Amino acid sequence: MVWHISPMSDSLHSRALLVMEENRRLREDKMRLDREYAEQIEALRFAILESAMSRAESKARRDNRG
DSSP: OOOOOOOOOHHHHHHHHHHHHHHHHHHHHHHHHHHHHHHHHHHHHHHHHHHHHHHHHHHHHHHHHO
16 A cells, blocks of 8 residues: 655645744743743842841841830
């Protein structure tokens, strides 16, 4: 038995290209969102650290006065 591979129809090929392009765009969007999320987490951690440092400094000043 001889198998012949027929080329994809033009419409199927066009749809496949569109799906591949959409997949690429979605992967790029996900990578961008992952970077933005990591930046936001870093900023949040820094804000928490600054807040803790400020509270510790305020407590130390109160303790020194008392």
